[in-house]
Amino acid sequence: MNNYIECNLNNIKKNIYELSIKYKRNFSDITIVAVSKYQEYEKINTAYSYGQIDFGENYIQEWQEKVNFFQDNLPNLNWHIIGNLQKNKAKYLTDKVYCLQSLDSVELAKEIEKKGKFEKKLKVLIQLQVDKNDQNKSGISIEQAQILRDYICKSSKISFAGFMGIGPLNAETSKRKDLYYSFIQNAKTLWNETDSNNLQPILSLGMSSDYEEALECGSNMLRIGTAIFGARNKL
Template sequence: MSITQHIEEIWQNIEQASLIRQQRTLEERPVKLVAVTKNHGTEIIQKAIDSGIQAVGENRVQEALSKQPILGRQLEWHLIGHLQTNKARQAVPAFDLIHSVDNEKLALEIDRVAAKFGKRQDILLQVNVAGEATKFGIAPEQLQKLVHFVTELKNVQLCGLMTIAPHYEETETVRPVFRELHNLFVELREARLPNTNIQWLSMGMTNDYQIAIEEGSNLVRIGTGIFGTRQ
C-alpha cells in the first residue's frame, strides 16, 4: 500500500476506536495523528504531508533541525524522544509540543530558555506507568510533585501527559497501562491548576493505538504504520 492508503486506513481505525470510546463514555473527543518521522527523509515525509498529515514527531532535536528548513514550520513539530537538559536551548524554538518532560531540572531549563525566546513552551509530562527500567518517564506516585513544580513556571504550559507503553505479544495486555494514565489525566484535568491547559493524552503507537484511543488517548504517534519499517 502507498503512504496515502496507510494514512487512510489509520484514520478509519481511529474513527472506529473513537466510536467504541464514545459509546462507552458518551465523551466525544477528536484524535490528533502525529506522524513519527525518525530516520525518514524529507521526500517521503512530504508524501505524508501531501496526504493530509499536519503534525510530525521527531525523537532527536538535531534531526528535526535538519528537516525544518525543507519541510517548513507551518507543520506542527512534536518532540517525542528523550530530551537532555543541554539540548533544551535548541529544542524550545524548534518544537510546538515537547512530550517527554520527566524531571524538575529539565522543566526548569525549558522555562529558562523559553523566557529568552519570549515563548511559552507547551509540554507534556512523560509517565512511566509500567515502571520499565529501560524507559524514561516519571513514576506515577511522583507525578503530583512534578506537576506542582511545573505549574509554578511562567514560561512553560503543561498540556497533558504522555507514556510509552510496554510492547506485549498480545496487545490487549497493554490496556491497563493506558487506563491508568487516563485516570491520572482526568485527575490532572479536573484539578484546574494554574498555568495549565490540560488537553492532550499522548499514548498509542502503531501496534496499540486503537486500544489507546478506546482507553482515552486523543494523540497517537504512528511511524511504521505510515512509512513502513525504518531503514
C-alpha cells in the same frame, strides 16, 4: 511512494473513525502524530501533502536539520519532540517546537526555563510512567509528576498541556489495557487538580501496534510511524 503513504493515512483514519464509533469516542478529538524519526524528507513532504500536519521527532539534531529543510516550504507543520531530551539539549529548543511531549523531570523543566529561546510559552506534556516494572521506558512516577506539574503551572516559559506515555512492548493485551486505563485515570486526576479552565488534557498514548487499546482506554493523541511510513532507515 505517494500512493503508499496516502493509502496508509487513509486506512489509519478510516480505522480510527470506526474505532471511535466502537468505543464511543469523538473522532474529531483524536490527533495523529506521524513519527518521522529516520524517515526520508520526501516521505514527510508526501504525508504533509495529504493533510498530515503533526510530526514527531526523537532527536534534537535530526529535528533541527528537518526544520531547516522544511521551514520555508511547509510553514504550518507542527513539530513534536517525543524522545528523551537531555538537559544539555534544552538550549536548542525554540518556537519551532510545537510541543515537547517527553518532559520527565523538574531538573529538565528548570533547564528549559533557564535556556529555552521562546517568544511564547512552550507547550509540554509530562511523560508519565506507564509500567513501573518496565525498565526500558522512561517516565516520571505519579508522586514526582505532582511536583513537576506544580512547577510547570508556575513557569513563565512552559505551558502544561497534558501527558504522554509509552506502553510496554511485549505485554499481553489484557495487561496493556489495565496499564493504559490506570495511566489515563492517573493523568486525569493530576490534570483535574490544576486550574485548567475546563480544558481537556492531551493524552498521548498509543503507537502503530497498540493504538486500538490506547483509544479504547481514552487516548486522544496517537504517535504512529511505521504504519504510515513503513520501516525506518537511518538517515
